[in-house]
Amino acid sequence: MTLTELRYLVAVARERHFGRAAEACHVSQPTLSVAIKKLEEELDVKLFERGGNEVSVTALGQELVRQAQVVLEQAALMREIAKRGSDPLAGPLRLGVIYTIGPYLLPALVRQVIARTPQMPLLLQENFTVKLLEMLRTGELDCAILAEPFPDTGLALAPLYDEPFRVVVPAGHALAARQVISAEELKRETLLLLGNGHCFRDHVLEVCPEFARFASGAEGIQKSFEGSSLETIKHMVASGLGITVLPELSVPREASHLHMLNFSAPVPSRRVVLAWRRSFTRYEAIAALRNAVMACELPGVQRINA
Missing domain, CATH: 3.40.190.10 (Periplasmic binding protein-like II)
Structure with a gap:
Protein backbone atom coordinates (compact mmCIF):
# COMPACT_ATOMS: atom_id res chain seq x y z
CA MET A 1 0.00 0.00 0.00
CA THR A 2 1.09 3.60 -0.54
CA LEU A 3 0.59 6.87 1.31
CA THR A 4 -1.47 8.07 -1.64
CA GLU A 5 -3.87 5.15 -1.22
CA LEU A 6 -4.15 5.89 2.49
CA ARG A 7 -4.96 9.54 1.70
CA TYR A 8 -7.71 8.35 -0.65
CA LEU A 9 -9.03 6.02 2.07
CA VAL A 10 -9.25 8.84 4.63
CA ALA A 11 -10.85 11.18 2.07
CA VAL A 12 -13.62 8.71 1.17
CA ALA A 13 -14.30 8.05 4.86
CA ARG A 14 -14.55 11.79 5.49
CA GLU A 15 -16.66 12.70 2.46
CA ARG A 16 -18.80 9.51 2.39
CA HIS A 17 -18.81 9.90 -1.37
CA PHE A 18 -16.28 8.79 -4.01
CA GLY A 19 -16.87 11.79 -6.29
CA ARG A 20 -16.39 14.37 -3.54
CA ALA A 21 -13.37 12.49 -2.21
CA ALA A 22 -11.77 12.47 -5.67
CA GLU A 23 -12.43 16.18 -5.98
CA ALA A 24 -10.82 16.83 -2.58
CA CYS A 25 -7.77 14.79 -3.63
CA HIS A 26 -7.57 16.49 -7.05
CA VAL A 27 -7.80 13.22 -8.98
CA SER A 28 -10.40 11.62 -11.22
CA GLN A 29 -13.02 9.39 -9.61
CA PRO A 30 -11.91 6.29 -11.57
CA THR A 31 -8.34 6.80 -10.32
CA LEU A 32 -9.51 6.99 -6.72
CA SER A 33 -11.92 4.06 -7.08
CA VAL A 34 -9.22 1.82 -8.55
CA ALA A 35 -6.85 2.73 -5.72
CA ILE A 36 -9.47 1.90 -3.05
CA LYS A 37 -10.28 -1.41 -4.78
CA LYS A 38 -6.56 -2.26 -4.90
CA LEU A 39 -6.25 -1.46 -1.19
CA GLU A 40 -9.24 -3.66 -0.35
CA GLU A 41 -7.74 -6.53 -2.34
CA GLU A 42 -4.34 -6.12 -0.71
CA LEU A 43 -5.81 -6.06 2.80
CA ASP A 44 -8.45 -8.64 1.90
CA VAL A 45 -11.18 -6.63 3.65
CA LYS A 46 -14.21 -4.62 2.62
CA LEU A 47 -13.60 -1.00 3.58
CA PHE A 48 -16.86 0.59 2.39
CA GLU A 49 -20.49 -0.32 1.89
CA ARG A 50 -21.54 1.18 -1.43
CA GLY A 51 -25.20 2.08 -1.91
CA GLY A 52 -27.23 5.03 -3.13
CA ASN A 53 -25.57 8.41 -3.25
CA GLU A 54 -23.37 7.82 -0.21
CA VAL A 55 -20.98 5.19 1.05
CA SER A 56 -20.58 4.05 4.64
CA VAL A 57 -17.44 2.79 6.33
CA THR A 58 -17.50 -0.80 7.56
CA ALA A 59 -16.66 -1.51 11.21
CA LEU A 60 -13.25 -2.88 10.26
CA GLY A 61 -12.82 -0.06 7.79
CA GLN A 62 -13.22 2.49 10.60
CA GLU A 63 -10.31 0.95 12.48
CA LEU A 64 -8.18 1.01 9.35
CA VAL A 65 -9.12 4.64 8.63
CA ARG A 66 -7.98 5.64 12.12
CA GLN A 67 -4.72 3.81 11.60
CA ALA A 68 -4.29 5.42 8.17
CA GLN A 69 -4.65 8.84 9.82
CA VAL A 70 -1.88 7.95 12.25
CA VAL A 71 0.39 6.76 9.43
CA LEU A 72 -0.24 9.92 7.38
CA GLU A 73 0.43 12.12 10.38
CA GLN A 74 3.66 10.29 11.13
CA ALA A 75 4.72 10.60 7.48
CA ALA A 76 4.02 14.34 7.64
CA LEU A 77 6.03 14.47 10.85
CA MET A 78 9.04 12.96 9.07
CA ARG A 79 8.85 15.72 6.45
CA GLU A 80 8.55 18.34 9.19
CA ILE A 81 11.56 16.95 11.05
CA ALA A 82 13.59 17.10 7.85
CA LYS A 83 12.52 20.72 7.23
CA ARG A 84 13.30 21.71 10.79
CA GLY A 85 16.90 20.69 10.18
CA SER A 86 17.37 23.78 8.03
CA ASP A 87 14.54 26.05 9.28
CA PRO A 88 12.13 25.07 12.07
CA LEU A 89 9.54 27.51 10.68
CA ALA A 90 9.75 26.35 7.06
CA GLY A 91 6.52 25.23 5.45
CA PRO A 92 2.88 26.30 5.62
CA PRO A 159 -4.55 31.55 25.93
CA LEU A 160 -4.42 34.62 23.69
CA TYR A 161 -6.80 37.27 25.04
CA ASP A 162 -10.01 37.95 26.94
CA GLU A 163 -12.55 39.81 24.80
CA PRO A 164 -15.35 41.76 26.51
CA PHE A 165 -18.84 42.04 25.01
CA ARG A 166 -20.57 45.28 24.04
CA VAL A 167 -24.20 46.12 23.38
CA VAL A 168 -24.96 47.80 20.04
CA VAL A 169 -28.18 49.76 19.39
CA PRO A 170 -29.43 51.93 16.51
CA ALA A 171 -28.40 55.58 16.77
CA GLY A 172 -32.01 56.67 17.26
CA HIS A 173 -32.82 54.08 19.94
CA ALA A 174 -33.93 55.13 23.43
CA LEU A 175 -30.81 53.45 24.84
CA ALA A 176 -28.52 55.51 22.58
CA ALA A 177 -28.34 58.19 25.29
CA ARG A 178 -26.80 55.67 27.68
CA GLN A 179 -23.18 54.58 28.09
CA VAL A 180 -23.71 51.56 30.36
CA ILE A 181 -26.40 48.87 30.45
CA SER A 182 -27.04 45.79 32.58
CA ALA A 183 -27.70 42.33 31.20
CA GLU A 184 -31.05 42.38 32.98
CA GLU A 185 -32.24 45.29 30.83
CA LEU A 186 -31.68 43.36 27.60
CA LYS A 187 -34.70 41.15 28.20
CA ARG A 188 -36.99 44.08 27.43
CA GLU A 189 -35.53 44.51 23.96
CA THR A 190 -35.68 42.79 20.59
CA LEU A 191 -32.39 40.90 20.47
CA LEU A 192 -30.67 39.93 17.22
CA LEU A 193 -28.67 36.70 17.46
CA LEU A 194 -26.43 34.53 15.32
CA GLY A 195 -27.99 31.26 14.14
CA ASN A 196 -27.40 27.81 15.60
CA GLY A 197 -23.86 26.47 15.31
CA HIS A 198 -22.13 29.72 16.27
CA CYS A 199 -20.53 29.47 19.71
CA PHE A 200 -20.99 33.22 20.19
CA ARG A 201 -24.76 32.65 20.14
CA ASP A 202 -24.29 30.45 23.23
CA HIS A 203 -22.17 33.16 24.86
CA VAL A 204 -24.97 35.71 24.37
CA LEU A 205 -27.54 33.29 25.77
CA GLU A 206 -25.38 32.97 28.89
CA VAL A 207 -25.48 36.76 29.24
CA CYS A 208 -29.25 36.84 28.71
CA PRO A 209 -30.60 33.45 29.85
CA GLU A 210 -34.19 34.69 29.57
CA PHE A 211 -33.99 34.11 25.83
CA ALA A 212 -33.14 30.43 26.30
CA ARG A 213 -36.45 30.04 28.12
CA PHE A 214 -38.36 32.26 25.71
CA ALA A 215 -41.78 31.08 24.60
CA SER A 216 -44.64 32.94 22.96
CA GLY A 217 -46.55 34.95 25.55
CA ALA A 218 -43.90 34.49 28.25
CA GLU A 219 -42.03 37.32 29.90
CA GLY A 220 -38.50 37.91 28.72
CA ILE A 221 -37.01 39.08 25.46
CA GLN A 222 -39.85 40.24 23.27
CA LYS A 223 -38.70 38.52 20.12
CA SER A 224 -35.54 37.74 18.20
CA PHE A 225 -34.11 37.44 14.73
CA GLU A 226 -31.21 35.25 13.62
CA GLY A 227 -28.43 36.32 11.27
CA SER A 228 -25.75 34.32 9.48
CA SER A 229 -22.88 36.64 10.44
CA LEU A 230 -22.05 39.48 12.79
CA GLU A 231 -21.82 41.83 9.80
CA THR A 232 -25.39 40.94 8.77
CA ILE A 233 -26.61 41.54 12.31
CA LYS A 234 -24.90 44.94 12.47
CA HIS A 235 -26.75 46.00 9.32
CA MET A 236 -30.02 44.75 10.83
CA VAL A 237 -29.38 46.81 13.96
CA ALA A 238 -28.59 49.88 11.87
CA SER A 239 -31.93 49.40 10.12
CA GLY A 240 -33.72 49.63 13.45
CA LEU A 241 -34.77 45.98 13.71
CA GLY A 242 -33.42 45.54 17.23
CA ILE A 243 -30.24 45.54 19.31
CA THR A 244 -27.42 43.03 19.60
CA VAL A 245 -24.41 41.93 21.65
CA LEU A 246 -21.01 41.87 19.92
CA PRO A 247 -17.48 40.80 20.88
CA GLU A 248 -15.19 43.82 21.26
CA LEU A 249 -13.07 43.36 18.11
CA SER A 250 -16.17 43.27 15.88
CA VAL A 251 -17.57 46.54 17.25
CA PRO A 252 -17.36 49.27 14.58
CA ARG A 253 -14.98 52.03 15.64
CA GLU A 254 -16.79 54.73 13.69
CA ALA A 255 -20.46 54.29 12.80
CA SER A 256 -22.83 57.24 13.02
CA HIS A 257 -25.83 54.93 12.60
CA LEU A 258 -24.89 52.74 15.60
CA HIS A 259 -24.31 53.40 19.29
CA MET A 260 -22.19 51.17 21.53
CA LEU A 261 -22.83 50.61 25.24
CA ASN A 262 -20.65 48.97 27.86
CA PHE A 263 -22.03 46.28 30.17
CA SER A 264 -22.17 47.11 33.84
CA ALA A 265 -19.97 44.91 36.04
CA PRO A 266 -19.43 42.03 35.88
CA VAL A 267 -18.71 42.57 32.19
CA PRO A 268 -19.31 39.36 30.16
CA SER A 269 -16.42 38.25 27.98
CA ARG A 270 -14.97 35.27 26.15
CA ARG A 271 -11.48 33.80 26.30
Whole structure:
Protein backbone atom coordinates (compact mmCIF):
# COMPACT_ATOMS: atom_id res chain seq x y z
CA MET A 1 0.00 0.00 0.00
CA THR A 2 1.09 3.60 -0.54
CA LEU A 3 0.59 6.87 1.31
CA THR A 4 -1.47 8.07 -1.64
CA GLU A 5 -3.87 5.15 -1.22
CA LEU A 6 -4.15 5.89 2.49
CA ARG A 7 -4.96 9.54 1.70
CA TYR A 8 -7.71 8.35 -0.65
CA LEU A 9 -9.03 6.02 2.07
CA VAL A 10 -9.25 8.84 4.63
CA ALA A 11 -10.85 11.18 2.07
CA VAL A 12 -13.62 8.71 1.17
CA ALA A 13 -14.30 8.05 4.86
CA ARG A 14 -14.55 11.79 5.49
CA GLU A 15 -16.66 12.70 2.46
CA ARG A 16 -18.80 9.51 2.39
CA HIS A 17 -18.81 9.90 -1.37
CA PHE A 18 -16.28 8.79 -4.01
CA GLY A 19 -16.87 11.79 -6.29
CA ARG A 20 -16.39 14.37 -3.54
CA ALA A 21 -13.37 12.49 -2.21
CA ALA A 22 -11.77 12.47 -5.67
CA GLU A 23 -12.43 16.18 -5.98
CA ALA A 24 -10.82 16.83 -2.58
CA CYS A 25 -7.77 14.79 -3.63
CA HIS A 26 -7.57 16.49 -7.05
CA VAL A 27 -7.80 13.22 -8.98
CA SER A 28 -10.40 11.62 -11.22
CA GLN A 29 -13.02 9.39 -9.61
CA PRO A 30 -11.91 6.29 -11.57
CA THR A 31 -8.34 6.80 -10.32
CA LEU A 32 -9.51 6.99 -6.72
CA SER A 33 -11.92 4.06 -7.08
CA VAL A 34 -9.22 1.82 -8.55
CA ALA A 35 -6.85 2.73 -5.72
CA ILE A 36 -9.47 1.90 -3.05
CA LYS A 37 -10.28 -1.41 -4.78
CA LYS A 38 -6.56 -2.26 -4.90
CA LEU A 39 -6.25 -1.46 -1.19
CA GLU A 40 -9.24 -3.66 -0.35
CA GLU A 41 -7.74 -6.53 -2.34
CA GLU A 42 -4.34 -6.12 -0.71
CA LEU A 43 -5.81 -6.06 2.80
CA ASP A 44 -8.45 -8.64 1.90
CA VAL A 45 -11.18 -6.63 3.65
CA LYS A 46 -14.21 -4.62 2.62
CA LEU A 47 -13.60 -1.00 3.58
CA PHE A 48 -16.86 0.59 2.39
CA GLU A 49 -20.49 -0.32 1.89
CA ARG A 50 -21.54 1.18 -1.43
CA GLY A 51 -25.20 2.08 -1.91
CA GLY A 52 -27.23 5.03 -3.13
CA ASN A 53 -25.57 8.41 -3.25
CA GLU A 54 -23.37 7.82 -0.21
CA VAL A 55 -20.98 5.19 1.05
CA SER A 56 -20.58 4.05 4.64
CA VAL A 57 -17.44 2.79 6.33
CA THR A 58 -17.50 -0.80 7.56
CA ALA A 59 -16.66 -1.51 11.21
CA LEU A 60 -13.25 -2.88 10.26
CA GLY A 61 -12.82 -0.06 7.79
CA GLN A 62 -13.22 2.49 10.60
CA GLU A 63 -10.31 0.95 12.48
CA LEU A 64 -8.18 1.01 9.35
CA VAL A 65 -9.12 4.64 8.63
CA ARG A 66 -7.98 5.64 12.12
CA GLN A 67 -4.72 3.81 11.60
CA ALA A 68 -4.29 5.42 8.17
CA GLN A 69 -4.65 8.84 9.82
CA VAL A 70 -1.88 7.95 12.25
CA VAL A 71 0.39 6.76 9.43
CA LEU A 72 -0.24 9.92 7.38
CA GLU A 73 0.43 12.12 10.38
CA GLN A 74 3.66 10.29 11.13
CA ALA A 75 4.72 10.60 7.48
CA ALA A 76 4.02 14.34 7.64
CA LEU A 77 6.03 14.47 10.85
CA MET A 78 9.04 12.96 9.07
CA ARG A 79 8.85 15.72 6.45
CA GLU A 80 8.55 18.34 9.19
CA ILE A 81 11.56 16.95 11.05
CA ALA A 82 13.59 17.10 7.85
CA LYS A 83 12.52 20.72 7.23
CA ARG A 84 13.30 21.71 10.79
CA GLY A 85 16.90 20.69 10.18
CA SER A 86 17.37 23.78 8.03
CA ASP A 87 14.54 26.05 9.28
CA PRO A 88 12.13 25.07 12.07
CA LEU A 89 9.54 27.51 10.68
CA ALA A 90 9.75 26.35 7.06
CA GLY A 91 6.52 25.23 5.45
CA PRO A 92 2.88 26.30 5.62
CA LEU A 93 0.83 26.26 8.82
CA ARG A 94 -2.81 25.17 8.48
CA LEU A 95 -4.82 27.45 10.74
CA GLY A 96 -8.53 27.29 11.49
CA VAL A 97 -10.49 30.25 12.90
CA ILE A 98 -14.12 30.50 14.00
CA TYR A 99 -16.41 32.82 12.03
CA THR A 100 -16.79 35.42 14.80
CA ILE A 101 -13.03 35.92 15.08
CA GLY A 102 -11.72 35.50 11.52
CA PRO A 103 -12.79 38.78 9.88
CA TYR A 104 -11.54 40.89 12.79
CA LEU A 105 -8.21 39.20 13.55
CA LEU A 106 -6.98 37.58 10.33
CA PRO A 107 -6.13 40.69 8.25
CA ALA A 108 -3.74 41.98 10.92
CA LEU A 109 -2.49 38.49 11.79
CA VAL A 110 -1.64 37.59 8.18
CA ARG A 111 0.33 40.85 7.81
CA GLN A 112 2.26 40.07 11.00
CA VAL A 113 3.06 36.50 9.89
CA ILE A 114 4.23 37.66 6.46
CA ALA A 115 6.49 40.26 8.06
CA ARG A 116 7.85 37.97 10.79
CA THR A 117 7.96 34.50 9.21
CA PRO A 118 7.53 34.73 5.42
CA GLN A 119 8.72 31.13 5.12
CA MET A 120 5.63 29.99 7.07
CA PRO A 121 2.55 30.93 4.99
CA LEU A 122 -0.83 30.45 6.64
CA LEU A 123 -3.38 28.16 4.99
CA LEU A 124 -6.64 29.46 6.44
CA GLN A 125 -9.98 27.79 7.14
CA GLU A 126 -12.99 29.56 8.69
CA ASN A 127 -15.67 27.36 10.19
CA PHE A 128 -17.78 26.51 13.23
CA THR A 129 -16.06 25.34 16.42
CA VAL A 130 -17.36 21.76 16.08
CA LYS A 131 -16.03 21.44 12.53
CA LEU A 132 -12.64 22.94 13.39
CA LEU A 133 -12.25 20.53 16.32
CA GLU A 134 -12.99 17.63 13.98
CA MET A 135 -10.44 18.91 11.46
CA LEU A 136 -7.84 19.21 14.21
CA ARG A 137 -8.55 15.66 15.33
CA THR A 138 -8.22 14.24 11.81
CA GLY A 139 -5.05 16.20 11.03
CA GLU A 140 -6.62 18.45 8.39
CA LEU A 141 -5.60 21.46 10.50
CA ASP A 142 -2.44 22.08 12.49
CA CYS A 143 -3.98 24.56 14.93
CA ALA A 144 -7.07 26.68 15.45
CA ILE A 145 -8.10 29.92 17.13
CA LEU A 146 -11.24 29.24 19.16
CA ALA A 147 -13.32 30.76 21.96
CA GLU A 148 -13.77 28.85 25.19
CA PRO A 149 -15.59 26.89 26.35
CA PHE A 150 -15.61 23.94 23.95
CA PRO A 151 -15.58 20.15 24.48
CA ASP A 152 -12.39 18.82 26.05
CA THR A 153 -10.69 16.92 23.25
CA GLY A 154 -7.27 16.58 24.85
CA LEU A 155 -5.83 19.46 22.83
CA ALA A 156 -2.95 21.64 23.93
CA LEU A 157 -4.08 25.22 24.56
CA ALA A 158 -2.39 28.61 24.78
CA PRO A 159 -4.55 31.55 25.93
CA LEU A 160 -4.42 34.62 23.69
CA TYR A 161 -6.80 37.27 25.04
CA ASP A 162 -10.01 37.95 26.94
CA GLU A 163 -12.55 39.81 24.80
CA PRO A 164 -15.35 41.76 26.51
CA PHE A 165 -18.84 42.04 25.01
CA ARG A 166 -20.57 45.28 24.04
CA VAL A 167 -24.20 46.12 23.38
CA VAL A 168 -24.96 47.80 20.04
CA VAL A 169 -28.18 49.76 19.39
CA PRO A 170 -29.43 51.93 16.51
CA ALA A 171 -28.40 55.58 16.77
CA GLY A 172 -32.01 56.67 17.26
CA HIS A 173 -32.82 54.08 19.94
CA ALA A 174 -33.93 55.13 23.43
CA LEU A 175 -30.81 53.45 24.84
CA ALA A 176 -28.52 55.51 22.58
CA ALA A 177 -28.34 58.19 25.29
CA ARG A 178 -26.80 55.67 27.68
CA GLN A 179 -23.18 54.58 28.09
CA VAL A 180 -23.71 51.56 30.36
CA ILE A 181 -26.40 48.87 30.45
CA SER A 182 -27.04 45.79 32.58
CA ALA A 183 -27.70 42.33 31.20
CA GLU A 184 -31.05 42.38 32.98
CA GLU A 185 -32.24 45.29 30.83
CA LEU A 186 -31.68 43.36 27.60
CA LYS A 187 -34.70 41.15 28.20
CA ARG A 188 -36.99 44.08 27.43
CA GLU A 189 -35.53 44.51 23.96
CA THR A 190 -35.68 42.79 20.59
CA LEU A 191 -32.39 40.90 20.47
CA LEU A 192 -30.67 39.93 17.22
CA LEU A 193 -28.67 36.70 17.46
CA LEU A 194 -26.43 34.53 15.32
CA GLY A 195 -27.99 31.26 14.14
CA ASN A 196 -27.40 27.81 15.60
CA GLY A 197 -23.86 26.47 15.31
CA HIS A 198 -22.13 29.72 16.27
CA CYS A 199 -20.53 29.47 19.71
CA PHE A 200 -20.99 33.22 20.19
CA ARG A 201 -24.76 32.65 20.14
CA ASP A 202 -24.29 30.45 23.23
CA HIS A 203 -22.17 33.16 24.86
CA VAL A 204 -24.97 35.71 24.37
CA LEU A 205 -27.54 33.29 25.77
CA GLU A 206 -25.38 32.97 28.89
CA VAL A 207 -25.48 36.76 29.24
CA CYS A 208 -29.25 36.84 28.71
CA PRO A 209 -30.60 33.45 29.85
CA GLU A 210 -34.19 34.69 29.57
CA PHE A 211 -33.99 34.11 25.83
CA ALA A 212 -33.14 30.43 26.30
CA ARG A 213 -36.45 30.04 28.12
CA PHE A 214 -38.36 32.26 25.71
CA ALA A 215 -41.78 31.08 24.60
CA SER A 216 -44.64 32.94 22.96
CA GLY A 217 -46.55 34.95 25.55
CA ALA A 218 -43.90 34.49 28.25
CA GLU A 219 -42.03 37.32 29.90
CA GLY A 220 -38.50 37.91 28.72
CA ILE A 221 -37.01 39.08 25.46
CA GLN A 222 -39.85 40.24 23.27
CA LYS A 223 -38.70 38.52 20.12
CA SER A 224 -35.54 37.74 18.20
CA PHE A 225 -34.11 37.44 14.73
CA GLU A 226 -31.21 35.25 13.62
CA GLY A 227 -28.43 36.32 11.27
CA SER A 228 -25.75 34.32 9.48
CA SER A 229 -22.88 36.64 10.44
CA LEU A 230 -22.05 39.48 12.79
CA GLU A 231 -21.82 41.83 9.80
CA THR A 232 -25.39 40.94 8.77
CA ILE A 233 -26.61 41.54 12.31
CA LYS A 234 -24.90 44.94 12.47
CA HIS A 235 -26.75 46.00 9.32
CA MET A 236 -30.02 44.75 10.83
CA VAL A 237 -29.38 46.81 13.96
CA ALA A 238 -28.59 49.88 11.87
CA SER A 239 -31.93 49.40 10.12
CA GLY A 240 -33.72 49.63 13.45
CA LEU A 241 -34.77 45.98 13.71
CA GLY A 242 -33.42 45.54 17.23
CA ILE A 243 -30.24 45.54 19.31
CA THR A 244 -27.42 43.03 19.60
CA VAL A 245 -24.41 41.93 21.65
CA LEU A 246 -21.01 41.87 19.92
CA PRO A 247 -17.48 40.80 20.88
CA GLU A 248 -15.19 43.82 21.26
CA LEU A 249 -13.07 43.36 18.11
CA SER A 250 -16.17 43.27 15.88
CA VAL A 251 -17.57 46.54 17.25
CA PRO A 252 -17.36 49.27 14.58
CA ARG A 253 -14.98 52.03 15.64
CA GLU A 254 -16.79 54.73 13.69
CA ALA A 255 -20.46 54.29 12.80
CA SER A 256 -22.83 57.24 13.02
CA HIS A 257 -25.83 54.93 12.60
CA LEU A 258 -24.89 52.74 15.60
CA HIS A 259 -24.31 53.40 19.29
CA MET A 260 -22.19 51.17 21.53
CA LEU A 261 -22.83 50.61 25.24
CA ASN A 262 -20.65 48.97 27.86
CA PHE A 263 -22.03 46.28 30.17
CA SER A 264 -22.17 47.11 33.84
CA ALA A 265 -19.97 44.91 36.04
CA PRO A 266 -19.43 42.03 35.88
CA VAL A 267 -18.71 42.57 32.19
CA PRO A 268 -19.31 39.36 30.16
CA SER A 269 -16.42 38.25 27.98
CA ARG A 270 -14.97 35.27 26.15
CA ARG A 271 -11.48 33.80 26.30
CA VAL A 272 -9.84 33.28 22.91
CA VAL A 273 -7.23 30.52 22.74
CA LEU A 274 -4.87 28.84 20.29
CA ALA A 275 -5.42 25.06 20.19
CA TRP A 276 -3.36 22.28 18.61
CA ARG A 277 -2.91 18.51 18.84
CA ARG A 278 -0.45 17.43 21.51
CA SER A 279 1.21 15.23 18.88
CA PHE A 280 1.93 18.25 16.68
CA THR A 281 5.67 18.89 16.97
CA ARG A 282 6.22 22.25 15.27
CA TYR A 283 6.47 24.03 18.60
CA GLU A 284 8.38 26.93 17.04
CA ALA A 285 5.54 27.49 14.55
CA ILE A 286 2.94 27.60 17.34
CA ALA A 287 5.09 30.04 19.32
CA ALA A 288 5.65 32.23 16.24
CA LEU A 289 1.92 32.31 15.52
CA ARG A 290 1.08 33.24 19.11
CA ASN A 291 3.71 36.01 19.06
CA ALA A 292 2.20 37.29 15.81
CA VAL A 293 -1.25 37.46 17.43
CA MET A 294 0.21 39.36 20.38
CA ALA A 295 1.82 41.86 17.97
CA CYS A 296 -1.54 42.67 16.36
CA GLU A 297 -3.52 45.73 17.35
CA LEU A 298 -6.34 44.35 19.47
CA PRO A 299 -8.21 47.38 20.79
CA GLY A 300 -10.30 46.79 23.88
CA VAL A 301 -9.15 43.23 24.64
CA GLN A 302 -6.93 42.03 27.48
CA ARG A 303 -3.91 40.12 26.21
CA ILE A 304 -2.82 37.08 28.21
CA ASN A 305 0.96 36.85 28.34
CA ALA A 306 1.17 33.69 30.45
